[in-house]
Every structure is written in structure tokens, then in C-alpha cells.
Amino acid sequence: MADARTKQQPLTARLDPKVPVRIVFLGGLGEIGRNCMAIEQGAADDPDRTIVLIDCGLMFPEMNMHGIDLILPDFTYLRDNAKQIAGIVLTHGHEDHIGAIQYLLRDNDGIGHLLDGPLPVYGSKLALGLASSRIEEAGLLGRIDRRSVEDGQQIDVGSLLIEFIPVTHSVPHAHAIAVHTAQGVVLHSGDFKLDLTPVDERRADLARIGQIAKTEGVRLLMSDSTNAEEPGFAPSETNVGGVLTTLFAQHRDRRIVTASFASHLHRIQQIATAAIADGRKVATLGLSMKKNIRLGLDLKVLNIPESSLIDISEIDKYEPGQICVISTGSQGEPMSALGLMARGENKFLKLGESDTVVLSSHAIPGNEGNVNKVIDGLLRLGADVIHSGVMDVHATGHAQADDIKTYLSIVNPEWFVPIHGEYRHMVANAKLGELMGVPRNRIIQCEDGDVLELSSDGLAQVGRVPSGYLYVDGIVGDVGSGVIRDRQKLAEEGVIVVVATVDVQTGKVLVGPEIITRGWVYAPEAEALLDEACDTIADALERALSDGIRDVEQLEREARRAAGKFVSERTKRRPMIVPVVMET
Structure with missing residues (x-):
């Protein structure tokens, strides 16, 4: 011990x-x-x-x-x-x-x-x-x-x-x-x-x-x-409280939805304090937010009267100016409460022109794109959006x-x-x-x-x-760095699957090659290009077979090499190429 x-x-x-x-x-x-x-x-x-x-x-x-x-x-x-x-x-x-x-x-x-x-x-x-x-x-x-x-x-x-x-x-x-x-x-x-x-x-x-x-x-x-x-020096967290109080006063007749980290209990306390002082009830949205606020109350880290807390399902019983929602999703996570709100898919809350959304956080490096998408979605729904670039709502x-x-x-x-x-x-x-x-x-x-x-x-x-x-x-542990590289290549360049059947006894290409592609070119609009690619790969396979190559893996390497060279020269792209050679 x-x-x-x-x-x-x-x-x-x-x-x-x-x-x-x-x-x-x-x-x-x-x-x-x-x-x-x-x-x-x-x-x-x-x-x-x-x-x-x-x-x-x-x-x-x-x-x-x-x-x-x-x-x-x-x-x-x-x-x-x-x-x-x-x-x-x-x-x-x-x-x-x-x-x-x-x-x-x-x-x-x-x-x-x-x-x-x-x-x-x-x-x-x-x-x-x-x-x-x-x-x-x-x-x-x-x-x-x-x-x-x-x-x-x-x-x-x-x-x-x-x-x-x-x-x-x-x-x-x-x-x-x-x-x-x-x-x-x-x-x-x-x-x-x-x-x-x-x-x-x-x-x-x-x-x-x-x-x-x-x-x-x-x-x-x-x-x-x-x-x-x-x-x-980093600004004090209490500075945010004054800004929030001003913001609530300026948006007195509107429903206010705030988003912050669920662990930022000091920020949550200041949001709740400003909301209650403005005569609002407070509702939580997002499982982690609900659990963390309950933990904070139990440990007396938070001081929010139980009489001021309501369930998210009850917010429609109140006028917009009587409600403050504290939500997860400040980092633009697609499946978070705020992310679903921005797409109009949150089952508890539908946003409109009577809503103000406050993003009380900074984007973690790498999350800027997700946060910007959420902001765009909220604005399309008619909501006002306030973030740290507009007011000092984050420290x-x-x-x-x-x-x-x-x-x-x-x-x-x-x-x-x-x-x-x-x-x-x-x-x-x-x-x-x-x-x-x-x-x-x-x-x-x-x-x-x-x-x-x-x-x-x-x-x-x-x-x-x-x-x-x-x-x-x-x-x-079900993916490694190699899988990530493959996913990046698939996302950026697409994939080409080459399928052919060969007779190893006679050294002839019996079927194909056939090309199946996703994300490289749109097949119905590129038939001539695909036919030319098939001919190029068929020629490479026939040359290899005539040289006495019968090993399937070696034939697949020749097919990949020919396809890669053709695709690079004709389209200046490098999709993932998956050759499949079957033997009879």
C-alpha cells in the first residue's frame, strides 16, 4: 500500500x-x-x-x-x-x-x-x-x-x-x-x-x-x-465569465447552445452561472457532458442548483430565451451532439433562426477543417454562431x-x-x-x-x-501504418484491379485482362482508355509467358508493372494496382 x-x-x-x-x-x-x-x-x-x-x-x-x-x-x-x-x-x-x-x-x-x-x-x-x-x-x-x-x-x-x-x-x-x-x-x-x-x-x-x-x-x-x-501571459479563465455574461444579455430572447470540452468543468460552471443569472434553465446534450457534470456535482467541483437543471427532452416546454444547452462537439466531431445538430440530425434539438450557438473552445491542431464544417452547417440552418474569433469566449x-x-x-x-x-x-x-x-x-x-x-x-x-x-x-491493433498508407492512396488516387486467366501449359492468356476501377477514372466515360490499358497489360503478360515465366506471382508483378507505367504516362496518377492472375 x-x-x-x-x-x-x-x-x-x-x-x-x-x-x-x-x-x-x-x-x-x-x-x-x-x-x-x-x-x-x-x-x-x-x-x-x-x-x-x-x-x-x-x-x-x-x-x-x-x-x-x-x-x-x-x-x-x-x-x-x-x-x-x-x-x-x-x-x-x-x-x-x-x-x-x-x-x-x-x-x-x-x-x-x-x-x-x-x-x-x-x-x-x-x-x-x-x-x-x-x-x-x-x-x-x-x-x-x-x-x-x-x-x-x-x-x-x-x-x-x-x-x-x-x-x-x-x-x-x-x-x-x-x-x-x-x-x-x-x-x-x-x-x-x-x-x-x-x-x-x-x-x-x-x-x-x-x-x-x-x-x-x-x-x-x-x-x-x-x-x-x-x-x-495566458488570460485568466474568469475573463471568459464576463464575456459570457455580456453575451447572454445581448441574446436574451434567443435560445443559446454552447459547446465546450466535457472535462472543462470551470468553463461549464461559468456558462451555467451566466445562464442562471439570465433566468435560464440549463440542459446537457451528449453522454460525456451529462456524466461529467454529474461527476462534478457529486465531487462539489461544480455548483449548479438542481432546480436549474432540466432534461434535454423538456426544452420545448420553455421559450427560447429561457433555455441554455451545454453540448459536446466543440471539435467538430461528425457524430457528436453538435455535429449532428449542424446536419439537422440531432433527435433532441433542431436549430433555426431563434438560436445562438457559442463554440467556447479553440480547435485542436488538425481539427480546424471539422470545426469549420460544423460552423458552416450551423449558419446554413439560420443560427447565429459565436466563436473565439468573434468574441473572447475561450481562454x-x-x-x-x-x-x-x-x-x-x-x-x-x-x-x-x-x-x-x-x-x-x-x-x-x-x-x-x-x-x-x-x-x-x-x-x-x-x-x-x-x-x-x-x-x-x-x-x-x-x-x-x-x-x-x-x-x-x-x-x-487491427491496423498498422501500412494499412494507413493504403487508405491514403485509395482516397487520393483510387484503385485498379486487373484480372486475367492464363494457361501455364500453352503459355497463352485465355481470359482478359479485365480492369475494374474505383476512384481512378469513371469507366463508362473512359472505355477507350480502359481498352488500351487492357491491351498493354495483355502484351506484357504474353511477353512474360513467351519468355518461359510460369510463376503466378511473377506474372502478377509484370501485370502491375505494365499497368502502373501505362496509368502514370497517360493520366499522371498513381492509383493502387491489384493484379489477380489465375491459372488453368
Whole structure:
């Protein structure tokens, strides 16, 4: 069982320069999402070797990842070392940090079949509640041991001491993680910004971070890079509340539908507060929104009177100006509540000229196209649409450049590794580190799969582990990168299937070749082109047969080569070509 410490205590006894500490990056470096890293203490043959996982998140697919639902970290390293994993530590409850836990626990591609018992998962009650919802949906709740922590609490996990330091972010009860190791303190910033007027008045504990920096010192800082390119300080979340109040007043006679992340409970609180002050009832739309609001109410993270909440099925009993709907779908997901609304297909809500839709979020990189399509659909239905490009209805949850510089000045780390963001964000963060006095040779730019070792000699890259994408298409592991490439080619260039029958005894083409195509040319309008292609492929097959080739696979290669050359020369395109040669 974990040893919960109610107060900080001297930690110097843990220092041991002979014990190695490694950091293994499994996701989140050079991308938005898949945040996952392992910190391990002890040599591979040490019976007390401890591996602690910090977060285990997912990433949403890009537009060209056809048919893919989600993208996960590669769990190969964790499967190979499953017996040494002492637990998972959660920084906060966003999907890009907790969404892959259920897949990690499965038997096929995860570590479920390798566990001797439930895997300890440490985090705030809210983070555990948000993670548990997904894990329960997968029927795997029995495979975790949920261990809630309080702000400032210290927990022994194997041979490591983990400390949970409060920070402000766009989801309540977020934490930075201080890992007290044999090589000193490794500080993981978590996702954070320096919000001095947060909605719940829970501020980042910069005093504790400064205390660590002044006493033990921070050997290694790994810090959020998402907004490192943005100058200034990130605006306070409470700023949005004032904008929402103004917006509700300006649209007093209209029904207001808002869309935000279901986990952004501070935003939901401010929307509900503005709606209730305007005399409106609040209805939720979308399963995750309904579940998360109920979780927030149960944990007293949200303060919304039950008398102000109504079921979505009751909204038609009220005048438009008496209703506020809080919906999922702020990222333009096609099957989300808002996505269905934009197509007029939502069974609970039909939008029209008396509706105002507020997108209280920014598009995740890669989702801009989906969000724009939803906005277009809403406008076609006659609704007014308000987004962050029109009014300040969103505030980022990530530190901007001046936040980061302030943080660095407090931490004063010996070594600095930017994390969490696209590569350009991490480069910008590295420059901020140098600006704030971290020597250039003590800033290491890492990527997914890198392994760092912290020792008395310093910090160095010592190897690589598998870190590719694990794609989810219905079930885990049923598609790979080769399938994605095929889907991209099919979507962009189409497919040609060439079918022929040959007599291997006489060396003659008996039937065909016949060409079946989808997405290359429209067959009824390209008969002459298809006939010419058939003749070209037939000539190639007959030449191969006359040269004594009888192997079906070799004949298929000749058919593919001839078809590919013809198609490229005549149409300047490269569709997928599937030859099928049958023998008699």
C-alpha cells in the first residue's frame, strides 16, 4: 500500500549516486496528444527496480488517417517491463493524458494479461473519476486500484516518492508531479498556466515549487510547451465569465447552445452561472457532458442548483430565451451532439433562426477543417454562431511565454527538457529556457522513443524504445501504418484491379485482362482508355509467358508493372494496382 504523507519531510536520505534514473518518452513529444512517459529507478537486474508511468493519453486522428478512431502510444516497452510497473500517476483528467489507460489494460496489445493484480492509479478524485468512466465502459475497472490524492500529498510508489503539487489548467484539480529520486528531484510541470484568479480560487503552489528549488534543487524540469510561441501571459479563465455574461444579455430572447470540452468543468460552471443569472434553465446534450457534470456535482467541483437543471427532452416546454444547452462537439466531431445538430440530425434539438450557438473552445491542431464544417452547417440552418474569433469566449489552459519564463525563474533547473507540444513548440520552449539562464548544453530536445539517464555525471540520451503509433479502428491493433498508407492512396488516387486467366501449359492468356476501377477514372466515360490499358497489360503478360515465366506471382508483378507505367504516362496518377492472375 502507498504511504500517504501529510507533510513534507527531509528527502536527502533517498539520494544515492550509484542508482540510475531513466526517463522514457512514449508519447506527447512533437505532437498534441498521446502524453505518456515512464520514470524508472534502479538497474534492470535490481529486484527493487521501479517504473512509474506519468499519464497515458490518446491522440485524435488527422484528416488523412482514414477510418481511424484514435491513436495510442506504443505499449511495447511497457509490456516488456510490466512486472516492474508500480503504478500510473495522473497529472489531470484530459483525454490526451488519461484516455489510453483502458487500452493499456487490455490483454492483446496492452499489459492486462501480465498483471498480477490491479494496477495502482494515483490522481485527484476528479482525474480518477474521469478516467474510471472510460475504463468502466471497457469493462476493465477491476484491473485498476484507484488511489486518490490531495493537493501537496506525497506518496511512496515503489522506490520513488511522488509529490502532487497544485497547478491551474483548463480542468480542475490538475497537478505538477515532483518525483523525488535517487538522483534528485525530477519535476514534471503537467499542463499548466499561471492563473492568478482561477474560478475555484485554487492557485498553482509556486511557493512549494520554489521551496524545492531552494532546498533540494530541481535536477531536471520537463515542462509544457503548447503555447511557448505565444507572447505574454495566458488570460485568466474568469475573463471568459464576463464575456459570457455580456453575451447572454445581448441574446436574451434567443435560445443559446454552447459547446465546450466535457472535462472543462470551470468553463461549464461559468456558462451555467451566466445562464442562471439570465433566468435560464440549463440542459446537457451528449453522454460525456451529462456524466461529467454529474461527476462534478457529486465531487462539489461544480455548483449548479438542481432546480436549474432540466432534461434535454423538456426544452420545448420553455421559450427560447429561457433555455441554455451545454453540448459536446466543440471539435467538430461528425457524430457528436453538435455535429449532428449542424446536419439537422440531432433527435433532441433542431436549430433555426431563434438560436445562438457559442463554440467556447479553440480547435485542436488538425481539427480546424471539422470545426469549420460544423460552423458552416450551423449558419446554413439560420443560427447565429459565436466563436473565439468573434468574441473572447475561450481562454487557453496552457502557459504562454511569460508564464513559462516566470516558472523557469522559480524552478531554476539544472537540466531542462521541453515536452508536450509539436516540435516547433518545444523548440520555442527551449529558447525560453536558455533566455532564463539554463545553459544551452543543459537543454535537451527529445522526441518520442528517446531514453534519458540522469546520473551524477548529468543527463544524457542513452537509447531508444519503440514509440510508433498504435491505431484504433473499432478494436486495438487491427491496423498498422501500412494499412494507413493504403487508405491514403485509395482516397487520393483510387484503385485498379486487373484480372486475367492464363494457361501455364500453352503459355497463352485465355481470359482478359479485365480492369475494374474505383476512384481512378469513371469507366463508362473512359472505355477507350480502359481498352488500351487492357491491351498493354495483355502484351506484357504474353511477353512474360513467351519468355518461359510460369510463376503466378511473377506474372502478377509484370501485370502491375505494365499497368502502373501505362496509368502514370497517360493520366499522371498513381492509383493502387491489384493484379489477380489465375491459372488453368
